[in-house]
Amino acid sequence: MEFITQHILVKTNPNTKPIKFDDIIGLEEAKQILKEVITLPLEFPQLFDNQEEHPLISTWRGILLFGPSGTGKTLLAKAICNEMKQHITFFNVTASSIISKWRGDSEKLIRILFEMANCYAPSILFFDEVDSVASKRNQLEHEASRRLKTELLVQLDGLIQYGQVFVIACSNTPWDLDMALLRRLEKRIFVDLPTQEHRRMLLHRLLHQYGGERLHYEQLAQNTQGYSSADLVLLCRECVMMQVRNKNLPICIEMQHVQQAIEMIKPSNSSHWHENYVQFAKQFGSSVVL
Ligand SMILES: Nc1ncnc2c1ncn2[C@@H]1O[C@H](COP(=O)(O)OP(=O)(O)OP(=O)(O)O)[C@@H](O)[C@H]1O
Ligand SMILES: [Mg+2]
Numbered sequence: 001m002e003f004i005t006q007h008i009l010v011k012t013n014p015n016t017k018p019i020k021f022d023d024i025i026g027l028e029e030a031k032q033i034l035k036e037v038i039t040l041p042l043e044f045p046q047l048f049d050n051q052e053e054h055p056l057i058s059t060w061r062g063i064l065l066f067g068p069s070g071t072g073k074t075l076l077a078k079a080i081c082n083e084m085k086q087h088i089t090f091f092n093v094t095a096s097s098i099i100s101k102w103r104g105d106s107e108k109l110i111r112i113l114f115e116m117a118n119c120y121a122p123s124i125l126f127f128d129e130v131d132s133v134a135s136k137r138n139q140l141e142h143e144a145s146r147r148l149k150t151e152l153l154v155q156l157d158g159l160i161q162y163g164q165v166f167v168i169a170c171s172n173t174p175w176d177l178d179m180a181l182l183r184r185l186e187k188r189i190f191v192d193l194p195t196q197e198h199r200r201m202l203l204h205r206l207l208h209q210y211g212g213e214r215l216h217y218e219q220l221a222q223n224t225q226g227y228s229s230a231d232l233v234l235l236c237r238e239c240v241m242m243q244v245r246n247k248n249l250p251i252c253i254e255m256q257h258v259q260q261a262i263e264m265i266k267p268s269n270s271s272h273w274h275e276n277y278v279q280f281a282k283q284f285g286s287s288v289v290l
Contacts, residue, residue, distance in 0.1 A: 018082040024072055025205070025229065026198035030065065030189045033286075034080050034168075037063060037187060041164055042087055042122055060187040061159045062167045064130075066174035067191035067277055068269040070230025073170040076191070077126050080168070089120035095132040099148070106144065107151040114155040114165070121163035130169035134181045149178060156184040174280050182284065190281035193269065194229050196221045202229055206236040210243075211253040220258055226267040226274075235265045 021031050041048040041059040048059055065073040081090040091113065098109050117123040127133070134149055159165055169185055171177060182188075194202060200221035207215060224232060239261040243251045 019075060019078045021079045021083060024075055024079060025202050026194055027072055027076065027191060030072075030076055030191055031079075033187065033189055034063070034076060038080060038084060038088070038124070038166060045164075059164075059166075061165065062156060062185035062187065063169070064174065064177075064182070064185035064188040065168065065170045065191050066188060066280065067172065068193055068228055068274060069172050070228035070268060071191045071193055072229055073172075073191050074128055077128070077168055077170065081124070081126070084124075087122060089117070089123040091117055091123060091125045093125055093127050095129060098133065099145075106148040110148065110151045110155060114158070114162070117165045118162040121165050123164070124166045124168055127167065127169040129171065130181075131171045131173050131176055134178050149181070153178075153180050153184065156181070159184075174284070175276065186286075188281075188285050190277065190285045192277070192281075193226065193274065194232070196225070198229075199224050199227065199232060202232050203236065206233065207239070207253060207258070210240060210251045211258075215253065215255055215258065219255075220262075223259070223262055224267075226269065226271060228267065228269055231265065231267050235261050238265055 021035075024031065037060050047054055047057050051058070065076060067073060081088075081092075084090075093113065098106050098113075113125065117125050133145075134152060156167065159167065167185070174182070174188070200217045203215075203220050203224070204217045207217075224235070227235070235258075239253055239257050240251060242257060242261065243249075243253065
């Protein structure tokens with residue numbers, strides 16, 4: 001109990017700038033689904049909690065955000081945590097916080113975690129990088145990790161009896177996830193690389209302060225195909241830092257500086273991998289009518 005309160009229950013840190021949905025560029029569909037899944041049941045509990053009268057109205061309790069690295073999965077979860085903090089308790093569960101070296105402890109921790117989430121309901125259990133605790137089961141794995149996975153599955157199955165407890169999980173290797181777990185994370189949202197338009201918006205937001213309207217953002221967006229949002233942040237940081245290193249102050253960024261940084265910083269996701277996400281999304285993904 002104490003461990004969970006100390007390490008997993010999220011307390012907002014007044015020193016960090018809270019993330020809002022509007023800070024996240026693109027990903028409209030993902031934002032829409034998250035808001036809908038979590039806010040509708042809170043808004044209309046009389047519809048969602050009355051299975052006898054409305055057996056068809058139920059909510060998705062398990063959500064999987066999957067996609068290449070650096071595309072905003074963790075950011076989306078942080079935004080929902082921040083935007084809903086008045087109404088929802090947020091538990092941030094990382095692999096290191098639940099994998100215990102003491103035999104049997106991890107399962108117990110999972111059990112208590114779900115019970116606590118139920119006590120504090122409405123609540124969200126956020127499992128970032130879920131692949132590290134719930135990859136496919138195989139012969140070689142340790143018995144303790146198999147038991148941990150089984151407990152997780154049992155708890156997820158029981159979720160529907162609990163009050164309003166939601167599970168959000170993130171993964172960038174969704175095809176490695178245990179099939180049973182995948183089935184329980186019913187709503188699967190593809191968080192893809194930014195489109196050209198979204199790259200333009202992000203580059204503009206990051207560089208406008210130093211490059212104003214001198215920079216051709218459209219052109220830069222074209223030249224950064226395949227870059228994730230995190231790659232673009234890195235690219236812009238490199239651009240600015242180059243100026244600082246060369247003591248070109250006040251910082252004034254020109255097109256050639258950005259081009260130079262593009263030569264140095266390459267996308268971190270390969271296009272070959274990207275195809276795997278698209279395939280996975282076709283097979284298992286869900287979308288929504290906006
Ligand atoms: N859609 C976006 N809009 C604005 N900034 C973004 C967006 N996506 C990512 N970023 C930037 O990239 C950083 C990393 O994003 P985040 O941690 O959400 O990636 P991730 O998808 O969780 O990656 P991983 O799978 O590697 O954990 C963020 O802190 C933010 O600066
Ligand atoms: Mg992440």
